[in-house]
Amino acid sequence: MPLPERLKFGIFLGPFHRVGENPTLAIQRDLELIEWLDHLGFDEAWIGEHHSAGWEIISSPEVFIAAAAERTRNIKLGTGVVSLPYHHPLMVANRIVQLDHMTKGRILFGVGPGALPGDAYMMGIPHETQRERMDESLTTIIRLFTETDPITYKSDWFELNEGLIHLRPYTKPYMPISVASVQSPAGVTLAGKHGTSVLTITVPRDPSSGPSDLMTLWDIAEESASKHGNKMNRDDWRLVLPVHIAETREEAFADARIGAGQYLREYTEGTNGRKAAFDGPLDKVIDHMADNGSWIIGTPDDCIQGIRKLEERSGGFGAFLVQTIDWAPREKMLKSYELLARYVMPQFQGSVISTTASNQWAAERQEALVSGRTRAIDRAKQVYAERTS
Numbered sequence: 001m002p003l004p005e006r007l008k009f010g011i012f013l014g015p016f017h018r019v020g021e022n023p024t025l026a027i028q029r030d031l032e033l034i035e036w037l038d039h040l041g042f043d044e045a046w047i048g049e050h051h052s053a054g055w056e057i058i059s060s061p062e063v064f065i066a067a068a069a070e071r072t073r074n075i076k077l078g079t080g081v082v083s084l085p086y087h088h089p090l091m092v093a094n095r096i097v098q099l100d101h102m103t104k105g106r107i108l109f110g111v112g113p114g115a116l117p118g119d120a121y122m123m124g125i126p127h128e129t130q131r132e133r134m135d136e137s138l139t140t141i142i143r144l145f146t147e148t149d150p151i152t153y154k155s156d157w158f159e160l161n162e163g164l165i166h167l168r169p170y171t172k173p174y175m176p177i178s179v180a181s182v183q184s185p186a187g188v189t190l191a192g193k194h195g196t197s198v199l200t201i202t203v204p205r206d207p208s209s210g211p212s213d214l215m216t217l218w219d220i221a222e223e224s225a226s227k228h229g230n231k232m233n234r235d236d237w238r239l240v241l242p243v244h245i246a247e248t249r250e251e252a253f254a255d256a257r258i259g260a261g262q263y264l265r266e267y268t269e270g271t272n273g274r275k276a277a278f279d280g281p282l283d284k285v286i287d288h289m290a291d292n293g294s295w296i297i298g299t300p301d302d303c304i305q306g307i308r309k310l311e312e313r314s315g316g317f318g319a320f321l322v323q324t325i326d327w328a329p330r331e332k333m334l335k336s337y338e339l340l341a342r343y344v345m346p347q348f349q350g351s352v353i354s355t356t357a358s359n360q361w362a363a364e365r366q367e368a369l370v371s372g373r374t375r376a377i378d379r380a381k382q383v384y385a386e387r388t389s
Contacts, residue, residue, distance in 0.1 A: 046080025192224025
C-alpha cells in the first residue's frame with residue numbers, strides 16, 4: 001500500500017540526554033526544540049514518561065505538554081507514552097481531557113505498559129502484569145471518555161466507585177489514541193482490540209535478524225481488530241526511527257559519530273541491558289546501525305531513500321517520527337530538522353509538485369519564451385525611437 005498523499009512528520013522525544021548533562025537546561029532545550037519544530041511546520045511531537053535510569057528525564061509528559069502548548073501554535077502534542085499501569089485510570093482520563101481543552105484539540109493520547117523495568121520495580125508493579133493492567137486501564141479510560149452514567153469497577157490494582165470525569169473531551173468523541181508497540185505483539189494486539197492507532201518504535205530485534213518485522217506486526221493488529229469488530233487504518237500508523245542528516249554524508253556521520261556510540265553503549269546496552277547490536281569499536285557504531293537500516297544517517301536524499309525503504313518493509317504507514325537523541329552539537333541537530341523540513345517533507349507531502357511542474361514547463365519552452373521576450377523588447381525600443389524621432 002502506498003504512503004498517503006500527505007505523510008505526517010514529527011518527533012518521538014524520550015528524551016535521551018546523557019548522564020552528566022545539566023538536566024534543567026536539557027528540559028529547556030527540549031521545549032525550545034518543540035518551538036523550532038512548530039516553526040518548521042512539523043505535524044506532531046510525542047513526549048515520554050520515565051522514572052528511572054537517568055537519561056529520559058521527563059516524568060510527566062502532561063506537565064511538559066502544558067508548557068509546550070503555550071509556546072506553540074499548530075503542532076500537535078502527544079504523550080509518548082503514558083504508562084497506564086502506573087496511574088489510576090480516572091486520574092489519567094481527567095488529565096488528558098484537561099489538556100485537550102487547554103490546547104483546543106491539539107492533544108494526542110499515546111499509551112503503553114511502561115518501558116523501563118526500573119520504573120515498575122520501584123513502584124512494586126510485577127513486570128508480568130503490566131500489559132494486562134494496561135488493557136484494563138485503557139478499557140476503563142475509553143468508557144470514561146464516552147459514557148455518561150457513573151462507572152463502578154473493582155480491579156486487583158484500582159477501584160472505581162461511581163466514576164465520572166467532570167469534563168467531556170474537547171475532541172469528539174475523544175482525542176486520537178495510539179498504543180505503543182516495540183518488540184512484542186502485545187501493543188498491536190491491544191490497538192486492534194480497542195480500534196486505536198499504533199505507534200511503533202522500530203528497534204533491532206537482535207544482531208542477526210535486523211530491524212523489527214513490521215509487516216507481521218501490522219498483520220497481528222489487523223487480525224486483532226477483525227476479532228473485535230474494528231478496522232485498522234495504515235494512515236494512522238506511526239513509525240519511529242533515529243535520524244540525523246546534514247548537507248553531506250561525511251558531515252552527518254561526523255556530527256553524531258561519538259554521541260551515537262555513547263547512546264547505544266552507555267544507555268541502550270549499558271544501562272538497560274539490551275543485547276549488543278554491534279560488538280565493534282564505539283566510533284563505528286553509527287556506521288553499523290545506518291548500514292542495517294536501524295538508523296537514517298546522511299543527506300536529505302539518504303533520508304528520502306530511508307523512508308522509501310521503510311515503506312517497503314512496512315507495507316505503508318501514515319506518519320514518520322524522528323526518535324530524538326541528543327547525540328550531536330545543538331546547532332547541528334537543529335539544522336538536521338531544518339533540512340528535513342526543507343527537502344525531505346516536501347517529497348512526501350505534495351508541496352513541490354506544482355513548483356517542479358512549473359519549472360519544467362518553463363524550461364521546456366525556454367527558446368520560444370525567450371524569443372518572445374526578445375521580440376517584445378525590440379518592439380518597445382522601436383516604439384520609443386519612433387516617438388522621439
